[in-house]
Amino acid sequence: MTTHVPQGAGHLRTDETPPERPASQTDQSSPDAKFPGALVWADERVGAAKGLRFALKKVFPDHWSFLLGEIAMYSMIIALITGTFLTLWYVPSMGHVVYDGDYVPLKGVGMSEAYASTLDISFEVKGGLLIRQLHHWSALFFIVGIALHAARVFFTGAFRKPREINWLIGVVLSLLAIIEGFAGYSLPDDLLSGTGIRAMNGFMMSAPVIGTWMTFFVFGGEFPGEAIIPRLYIAHVLLIPAILVGLFVLHLALVVVHKHTQYPGPGRTNDNVVGFPIMPVYAAKAGGFFFVVFGITALVSALVQINGVWVYGPYDPTQVTAGSQPDFYMWFSDGALRLLPGWLEFTLFGTVWSFNIFLGSLVLLPLVWVVLGAYPFLEAWVTGDKREHHILQRPRNAPTRTAIGAAAISMYLVLALACVNDILAIKLGLSINDLTILFRTMFFVLPVLVFVVTKRLCLSLQRHDRERVLHGNETGRIVRTPEGRFFEAHEPLDEFERWALVDYDTPTPLGLTQGPDVDSRGVARRRGPLAGAQAAVSSFFYKDAVTAVTPAELAAAHHHGEHDALESPSIPQLGAPVNDSTGDDDFSEGHGSAVQAPTHHH
Amino acid sequence: MANPHHDDTAPAMRDDAAAPARSETFQNPGLPPHVPRRADGDPKAAKRAEIQVVVLFTLSALASIAFVVAYFVIDPDLKGYLLGIGEINLFHLAIGVTMGVSLLGIGLGAIHWAKTLMPDEEVVEQRHPQVSGDDDREAVAQTLSHGWRSSQLNRRSALLGSAGGALGLFALPIVLPVIAGLGPRPQGLYTTNWAEGTLLRIDPSGAAIRAGDVTQGSVFHVMPDGWVGHEAVEEHGAEEAMIAKAKDQVIVVRLDPSLIKSQKQREWGYEGIVAYSKVCTHVGCPVALYEQQTHHLLCPCHQSTFDMTDDCNVIFGPAKRALPQLPITVDGDGYIVAAGPFREPVGPSFWERERPGLMGVE
Numbered sequence: 001m002t003t004h005v006p007q008g009a010g011h012l013r014t015d016e017t018p019p020e021r022p023a024s025q026t027d028q029s030s031p032d033a034k035f036p037g038a039l040v041w042a043d044e045r046v047g048a049a050k051g052l053r054f055a056l057k058k059v060f061p062d063h064w065s066f067l068l069g070e071i072a073m074y075s076m077i078i079a080l081i082t083g084t085f086l087t088l089w090y091v092p093s094m095g096h097v098v099y100d101g102d103y104v105p106l107k108g109v110g111m112s113e114a115y116a117s118t119l120d121i122s123f124e125v126k127g128g129l130l131i132r133q134l135h136h137w138s139a140l141f142f143i144v145g146i147a148l149h150a151a152r153v154f155f156t157g158a159f160r161k162p163r164e165i166n167w168l169i170g171v172v173l174s175l176l177a178i179i180e181g182f183a184g185y186s187l188p189d190d191l192l193s194g195t196g197i198r199a200m201n202g203f204m205m206s207a208p209v210i211g212t213w214m215t216f217f218v219f220g221g222e223f224p225g226e227a228i229i230p231r232l233y234i235a236h237v238l239l240i241p242a243i244l245v246g247l248f249v250l251h252l253a254l255v256v257v258h259k260h261t262q263y264p265g266p267g268r269t270n271d272n273v274v275g276f277p278i279m280p281v282y283a284a285k286a287g288g289f290f291f292v293v294f295g296i297t298a299l300v301s302a303l304v305q306i307n308g309v310w311v312y313g314p315y316d317p318t319q320v321t322a323g324s325q326p327d328f329y330m331w332f333s334d335g336a337l338r339l340l341p342g343w344l345e346f347t348l349f350g351t352v353w354s355f356n357i358f359l360g361s362l363v364l365l366p367l368v369w370v371v372l373g374a375y376p377f378l379e380a381w382v383t384g385d386k387r388e389h390h391i392l393q394r395p396r397n398a399p400t401r402t403a404i405g406a407a408a409i410s411m412y413l414v415l416a417l418a419c420v421n422d423i424l425a426i427k428l429g430l431s432i433n434d435l436t437i438l439f440r441t442m443f444f445v446l447p448v449l450v451f452v453v454t455k456r457l458c459l460s461l462q463r464h465d466r467e468r469v470l471h472g473n474e475t476g477r478i479v480r481t482p483e484g485r486f487f488e489a490h491e492p493l494d495e496f497e498r499w500a501l502v503d504y505d506t507p508t509p510l511g512l513t514q515g516p517d518v519d520s521r522g523v524a525r526r527r528g529p530l531a532g533a534q535a536a537v538s539s540f541f542y543k544d545a546v547t548a549v550t551p552a553e554l555a556a557a558h559h560h561g562e563h564d565a566l567e568s569p570s571i572p573q574l575g576a577p578v579n580d581s582t583g584d585d586d587f588s589e590g591h592g593s594a595v596q597a598p599t600h601h602h
Numbered sequence: 603m604a605n606p607h608h609d610d611t612a613p614a615m616r617d618d619a620a621a622p623a624r625s626e627t628f629q630n631p632g633l634p635p636h637v638p639r640r641a642d643g644d645p646k647a648a649k650r651a652e653i654q655v656v657v658l659f660t661l662s663a664l665a666s667i668a669f670v671v672a673y674f675v676i677d678p679d680l681k682g683y684l685l686g687i688g689e690i691n692l693f694h695l696a697i698g699v700t701m702g703v704s705l706l707g708i709g710l711g712a713i714h715w716a717k718t719l720m721p722d723e724e725v726v727e728q729r730h731p732q733v734s735g736d737d738d739r740e741a742v743a744q745t746l747s748h749g750w751r752s753s754q755l756n757r758r759s760a761l762l763g764s765a766g767g768a769l770g771l772f773a774l775p776i777v778l779p780v781i782a783g784l785g786p787r788p789q790g791l792y793t794t795n796w797a798e799g800t801l802l803r804i805d806p807s808g809a810a811i812r813a814g815d816v817t818q819g820s821v822f823h824v825m826p827d828g829w830v831g832h833e834a835v836e837e838h839g840a841e842e843a844m845i846a847k848a849k850d851q852v853i854v855v856r857l858d859p860s861l862i863k864s865q866k867q868r869e870w871g872y873e874g875i876v877a878y879s880k881v882c883t884h885v886g887c888p889v890a891l892y893e894q895q896t897h898h899l900l901c902p903c904h905q906s907t908f909d910m911t912d913d914c915n916v917i918f919g920p921a922k923r924a925l926p927q928l929p930i931t932v933d934g935d936g937y938i939v940a941a942g943p944f945r946e947p948v949g950p951s952f953w954e955r956e957r958p959g960l961m962g963v964e
Contacts, residue, residue: 028721059727096840110835126678129691130698162732195887198848199903202885202950212788212952212961220785222845223886227785259729267633273727274633284716291709295702302698303687317848318805318823318880320888322902337885337920338904345922350957356920357885357951390729422905432905433918495631502628550626 060282061262061275065152067289072145074293076248078138083184083237085131091117092233094189094226103310111314114189114229118309133301139181140306141297143329146174150372154405156392158261159376160385166254169247171373175365176244178329183236185307185327189229192307194315195324197228203337206357224317263392264503266496270390323423328416332368335418336360339440382537384510396465397504399458400541406454407447414443462546465501469493469549470557506545510538633724641718651718655711662707669700788954788961792947794826794850796928800940801827802854802877808833810937811854816875821892822854823880826940849948851880851888852928854938855910857897864913870929872938877928878914879948882906884921886950899925923951 035049042048060066093113099106101116102123121128150170153159159167182200186193201223204215220227259273268274276282312321326334337360344355379401380386395402417424418439425432472490479489493501528534640647672693682692755762801810802824808831811822828834829850834843859874867876878899882889887903897910898917906921908914914925926948929941947955954960 057727059725062724094841096835110832110840127673127697129694130701133698195903198887199885202882202887205950205952206885208953210953212791212954215952216786216788217781217784222790223848224844226841258732259727266631267724267726269630271729273729274724276721277725281716281720281722284712284720288709288712288716291705291712293709295704295706295709297702298698298705299702302695302702317844318825318851318888320890320902322891324887324903334904340920342884342906342916342920342922345951347956351960352951352953352955354922354951356922360920388731422902433907436905436919495628496634499628499631503630548627551628552626 056277056279058256058278058282059259059273059275060278060286061260061268061273063263065156066260068145068152069149070145070286070289071293072142072149073248074290075138075142075145075297076244077290078294078297079135079142080241080245082131082135082138083241086121086128086135087237089117089121089125089128090114090187090233092187092230094224094229106310106313109314112189112229114187115309115314118188118190122310130298130301133306134297136185136306137301137304138297139184140327140329141293143174143177143181146170146177147329150174151405151409154375155395155398155402156261156263157389157398157401158392160389161380162388163254163258163261164376164380166251166258167376168373169251169254171369173244173247173251174372175369176240176247180236180240180244181327181329183232183240186232187229187236188307188309189315190309191312191315191319191321192309192324194224194317195320196326196330197224197315198317199334199337203357203361206354207362208351208353208358224315259390261390261392264394264500266499268391268503270388273390323426325420325423331417331419332412332415333361333364335415335421335439336364338421339415339418339436339443341440381534382510382541383507384534384538385507391503393504396458396461397506399455399462399545402458403451403455407451410446410450411443414439414446418443459544459546466546466549469498469501470554502548502550504548506547507542509542510535633726636723639718639722642722648719651714655715655719658707658711658714660707662704662711665700665703665707669697669704672696672700789963790845790849791949791952791955791961792958792963794944794948795829795846796826796850796852796940796943798940798942799933801933802852802930802938802940803827803830805851806831812936813872813875813932813938814936816854816856816938818856818858818874819894820856821894824852824854824877826850848886849881852877853880853889853892853899854930855892855897857911861897861911863911867913867927870927870941872930872932875930875938876910877930877938877940878908878910878925879928879944880925881949882921883916883923883925884919884950889925 035043039048039052091113095113096110097113097116099109099111099116099119101107101119103119106119118132121132123129153167153170182196186197186200201215201219204218205211207214216222218228218231219225220231260275262268262273262275265274276285313319325331337357340356340360342356344359345357346353346355418436421432421435421439424430425435472492475489475491477489478486480486641651642648676693676696678691678693680692681689682695684690684695750756802822803810803826805823805825810827811824816822825834825847828837829843829846834846838846854875854877856875859868862868862871862874862876868874870876880888880890882901882903884901884904884906887901889899889901889906889908891900891902892898892910893900899908899910899914900906901908901919901921904920906919907917908921908925909917913927916922916924926944926946928944930938931941933939
């Protein structure tokens with residue numbers, strides 16, 4: 001910024017006359033800019049200029065919630081870097097050795113080479129402990145980042161057409177990430193990780209028909225055997241990372257193809273993308289954010305110890321510690337194993353059906369991810385919406401979806417907390433049996449409560465938005481009229497602020513858009529076998545929708561002044577034939593034929 | 603493309619039939635006017651921002667150098683006390699913090715630079731519908747049709763069938779050895795190393811147990827004779843020793859015989875001394891927590907609770923089956939020995955548990 005600027009221009013920030021500065025910030029290129037000589041070689045061979053011309057101009061909208069996916073991406077890169085470091089010393093072998101390293105309390109103890117080499121990384125490789133901690137913390141941040149990013153995408157409707165494929169890729173990525181995490185924390189072969197493998201062996205064994213065969217094939221024989229760690233190792237360092245990275249590249253490629261979504265706001269339309277180009281702003285911010293994520297991970301790794309593998313000693317099938325928990329992302333599955341009652345196991349024709357075990361593991365894990373993957377298609381079926389969507393929905397403007405998401409999260413949390421029921425029982429001085437029974441009940445009750453409360457909250461927030469659009473923001477200023485009436489003055493919203501609150505559609509339940517069952521010639525309309533169900537679910541989704549304020553309503557509201565609460569008939573607006581929620585909006589239709597700029601009373 | 607203001611001539615992607623008509627909704631007001639930042643107009647503010655960025659970058663460089671110094675200078679075993687954290691390895695702390703500062707300096711510097719000095723005026727890029735044009739679709743249809751017909755797949759069905767069959771089967775020679783070679787068929791699930799006369803030895807000391815020495819309420823973790831400690835590893839190899847630990851572990855408790863509710867339990871024990879498999883019937887963790895007052899055995903993994911006085915039946919939690927009891931007696935010297943093997947498989951449930959014939963076991 002070496003442009004000449006008059007002294008004191010900084011005080012003119014909100015003045016009418018903008019300070020002297022380049023006509024547009026967006027093109028400050030030098031008139032004699034030349035293609036960099038270093039790139040000429042590459043351009044002659046691969047046409048680098050064409051690709052760069054396209055790539056460097058890409059525009060990315062700015063919003064804090066778009067950083068959540070970046071946290072996942074950067075944490076994955078950190079885990080890849082630190083993991084490579086660890087492979088230089090880790091020995092993926094269950095071969096027996098007697099420890100003779102630097103950690104005195106375990107000297108002379110028999111253990112696997114895997115565990116001994118993990119101890120060596122922690123105590124003898126200089127900086128090895130820091131890298132191990134970085135690896136573990138970045139893996140946790142990776143999965144937290146994925147979960148938050150997925151929640152953002154879900155609650156804003158970013159998975160809608162045309163992004164369903166990318167949602168599916170993301171769903172697969174999240175499943176791979178937790179399998180990768182499980183394989184990783186099983187590798188040290190300390191008591192805690194061995195206990196995790198023991199449970200895995202137990203629930204694999206419970207599978208009907210194929211359980212024992214599957215278990216013997218995965219473990220290479222009876223538990224524990226000497227094959228599982230080398231096998232988890234190659235899955236952890238090669239197979240899963242290769243698929244993860246491949247799908248992740250595809251995930252990003254599709255973001256380029258679709259361009260980024262954006263939140264509703266002035267100037268943002270479904271046909272454009274408003275934000276900062278890669279060169280230079282986004283490159284600096286996103287590149288900088290990588291270093292911020294890495295830096296924070298390093299500080300956490302320096303200060304907060306995680307997975308001190310030396311604490312419990314080597315794995316021994318006859319030992320276990322109280323309070324054994326997997327890493328947080330497996331809590332929900334382990335929690336389900338704790339909640340399922342034993343009577344779910346029974347014998348049928350001499351064969352054992354352990355629903356108490358495989359429901360919480362072999363069924364739960366795939367089920368969660370199948371439901372996640374299917375959601376965009378289910379919602380599209382319910383809404384009958386075939387349009388492309390590039391403007392995100394604020395969660396309140398999709399109340400039923402937001403409520404479904406919140407209810408699902410509450411179910412997840414109940415299962416996850418059930419996994420720490422022993423810790424909770426100790427810390428809170430409660431009976432573990434009571435807690436378990438409470439969690440069993442909550443698993444069924446809480447989602448219903450959360451659904452209802454969340455949906456009501458969303459509808460209230462929508463009405464609050466309507467209130468603000470119709471009557472402006474509260475000012476806290478009480479005005480007395482000459483007649484002696486008191487009212488609070490409201491500041492009308494400017495058109496930019498207002499736009500973000502009114503730029504949303506409320507779909508109509510499908511049953512109401514399909515017309516009569518019999519057409520004018522008396523021919524019955526063709527209906528698919530599920531049309532009735534579709535209409536019912538669609539009605540469930542949208543029947544109590546709160547529609548966006550229209551200019552006519554705004555004009556009517558102003559016509560009536562501030563506090564003339566009038567009865568409110570339904571809105572005669574296309575797309576909102578069903579509306580039972582406007583009772584507290586003080587406006588009346590019939591006065592608002594003129595679409596005019598709002599003139600406020602005060 | 604670089605026009606900062608909304609261009610309304612772009613193709614409409616919304617299906618206008620489904621959305622409210624334009625006159626009934628508000629019009630998009632376009633991008634709000636740009637509000638310049640302090641550093642846009644005030645060279646002092648811009649200079650200040652520049653200095654802040656330079657300081658952050660410099661801090662990063664210094665931290666990187668400090669990392670190198672710490673790496674070579676500080677003793678890797680140096681311990682210290684840090685307020686709020688407790689005892690900590692100072693070498694680990696020093697290299698971790700310098701690494702963190704080195705990275706954060708670059709990150710925060712770059713972001714601050716972008717937010718204060720780089721352009722903050724948003725630009726607009728137009729979108730285009732994802733769907734291809736009709737001519738593209740037609741061209742693809744023609745190419746596919748040409749491929750199908752020119753390869754004569756449309757008239758030579760034997761080609762199609764045999765190619766499909768060959769492609770469907772070619773992976774078998776690659777996949778089969780991988781899958782089939784993964785492991786042996788299930789075996790050993792019905793047997794343990796316990797047999798009639800096997801001495802119970804305390805794990806890990808290896809001592810045998812004289813019945814007279816077992817006091818009321820005492821608990822022992824035992825393994826079969828020959829399967830305890832380093833000797834087991836030397837004699838059978840580490841893998842066999844681990845498998846034995848996972849299957850053969852037994853918990854021995856002396857109860858007041860009058861408390862025992864089950865006749866079978868009393869008969870399979872010896873004067874109130876009873877032995878049970880320590881492998882949880884849920885997913886196989888060791889049932890390691892014995893509560894002396896209530897005589898409950900609790901599995902720490904998923905809290906299945908077994909009642910010792912009632913033949914180790916499940917009284918709470920996710921397990922279904924009681925822990926299998928090991929029948930015991932005493933030998934001529936008064937030591938506790940197994941009166942026979944387990945009468946049922948130990949450990950987690952599995953499909954063929956009740957029908958060994960399904961696994962080819964008699």
